[in-house]
Amino acid sequence: MTVSPVQSGINVPSLPNVRKENGQREVFCGLTSIVWLHRRMPDAFFLVVGSRTCAHLIQSAAGVMIFAEPRFGTAILGERDLAGIADANEELDRVVSDLLSRRPEIRTLFLVGSCPSEVIKLDLGKAAERLNTRYNGSVRVLNYSGSGIETTFTEGEDQALHSMVPLLPSSDEDQLLIVGTLADGVEERFKKLFHGFGISNVRSLPPRISTDLPPIGKGTRILLAQPFLSVTARALISKGAKLINSIYPLGVEGSAQWMMEAAKAFGVNTHQVEQVISPLVNRGRIALAPFRQELQGKRIFFLPDSQLEIPLARFLCRECGMNLVEVGVPYLDRQIMAPELALLPENTVISEGQHVEYQLERVRSSFPDLVVCGMGLANPLEAEGITTKWSIELVFSPIHGCDQAADLAELFTRPLSRRSLLRWE
Numbered sequence: 003m004t005v006s007p008v009q010s011g012i013n014v015p016s017l018p019n020v021r022k023e024n025g026q027r028e029v030f031c032g033l034t035s036i037v038w039l040h041r042r043m044p045d046a047f048f049l050v051v052g053s054r055t056c057a058h059l060i061q062s063a064a065g066v067m068i069f070a071e072p073r074f075g076t077a078i079l080g081e082r083d084l085a086g087i088a089d090a091n092e093e094l095d096r097v098v099s100d101l102l103s104r105r106p107e108i109r110t111l112f113l114v115g116s117c118p119s120e121v122i123k124l125d126l127g128k129a130a131e132r133l134n135t136r137y138n139g140s141v142r143v144l145n146y147s148g149s150g151i152e153t154t155f156t157e158g159e160d161q162a163l164h165s166m167v168p169l170l171p172s173s174d175e176d177q178l179l180i181v182g183t184l185a186d187g188v189e190e191r192f193k194k195l196f197h198g199f200g201i202s203n204v205r206s207l208p209p210r211i212s213t214d215l216p217p218i219g220k221g222t223r224i225l226l227a228q229p230f231l232s233v234t235a236r237a238l239i240s241k242g243a244k245l246i247n248s249i250y251p252l253g254v255e256g257s258a259q260w261m262m263e264a265a266k267a268f269g270v271n272t273h274q275v276e277q278v279i280s281p282l283v284n285r286g287r288i289a290l291a292p293f294r295q296e297l298q299g300k301r302i303f304f305l306p307d308s309q310l311e312i313p314l315a316r317f318l319c320r321e322c323g324m325n326l327v328e329v330g331v332p333y334l335d336r337q338i339m340a341p342e343l344a345l346l347p348e349n350t351v352i353s354e355g356q357h358v359e360y361q362l363e364r365v366r367s368s369f370p371d372l373v374v375c376g377m378g379l380a381n382p383l384e385a386e387g388i389t390t391k392w393s394i395e396l397v398f399s400p401i402h403g404c405d406q407a408a409d410l411a412e413l414f415t416r417p418l419s420r421r422s423l424l425r426w427e
């Protein structure tokens with residue numbers, strides 16, 4: 003993935019220890035993000051245009067029954083489509099027509115591209131245009147790619163949000179725009195705190211109602227809730243919004259600083275903010291203390307998977323006392339990661355991209371206490387006696403905010419406790 007520079011005034015630190023790798027990758031594709039996006043926007047539908055493999059992936063990732071049609075489905079490209087014998091566009095139009103006649107409550111329809119639809123060069127942008135004309139505003143049809151050819155699973159959310167940006171109305175009113183899906187309860191708490199600071203106009207992307215789109219313009223300050231939204235952030239900046247540079251709201255330190263940077267961007271007195279958040283910070287630190295005792299001094303290795311690796315490494319190192327053996331990321335956006343990188347220990351080894359064989363060799367030779375990795379690598383490593391944590395679980399769990407810091411730390415102590423209980427000697 004290439005990332006164009008942003009005029010954001012961020013000092014990008016030099017990174018002498020970034021190891022670039024290119025080779026076989028072991029990550030889920032962007033279709034996986036439909037699992038949390040369809041819960042976020044209940045009036046939207048995600049129609050994957052893909053193969054039976056794509057349908058199996060999304061159904062097993064979401065843990066739903068095959069016959070229960072929730073808010074996503076797959077328009078399956080059969081052999082005739084793939085061989086170019088059938089007109090895939092006609093088939094797609096028919097599937098969409100059937101779907102919308104059965105589900106008239108759908109307000110936004112996302113056509114989600116996959117590896118097979120990209121291989122046969124099915125133009126979903128054109129399909130969306132054609133369907134928008136046909137349905138004339140009764141449903142909005144958007145498209146994005148969830149293909150796994152060159153991407154990792156959290157980029158699915160980035161692509162989905164990016165597809166919504168052209169629809170955002172223009173307005174230069176002052177507002178704080180939180181970008182990235184948060185658990186509803188966590189988002190409510192953050193909004194309440196921002197209102198307490200005097201920031202009254204707080205909106206979210208994605209919104210909870212897919213048609214309730216936040217406006218965008220010169221008065222918008224964007225605050226990224228997730229560190230994997232590079233493309234969306236740049237699209238919003240190109241529409242006049244300003245990016246608030248901050249670390250991400252993981253852990254007590256991250257959450258407090260995230261709120262503080264937002265408050266500063268709106269000229270709120272920092273003393274006032276400290277008064278509001280210091281009870282939260284104290285409570286968070288007290289709850290975190292027993293987990294710190296368990297994690298302190300343990301060695302952790304991150305294999306590249308979710309894009310959450312750097313903020314998690316910062317939290318586990320600075321607030322839980324863990325030692326970082328290596329921090330792998332699928333791609334490194336030096337600009338939106340700059341505040342996080344500045345807080346990592348000077349000699350942290352960061353690897354960008356993946357060559358899974360080389361990385362596994364380094365895991366084996368360093369034999370860390372804990373490896374954070376994708377599900378496909380966890381079982382083989384466990385069989386070799388190496389303790390693992392599934393990185394995807396961190397995306398599905400409500401881990402943002404001071405009050406969640408202890409829960410977040412507990413996600414890392416659990417596999418260590420499990421391993422010590424299973425130990426024979």
Ligand code: SF4
Pocket residue numbers: 031032033052053055056057059115116117118148149150151
């Ligand atoms: S989009 Fe590609 S990687 Fe994802 S399930 Fe379909 S075929 Fe597999």
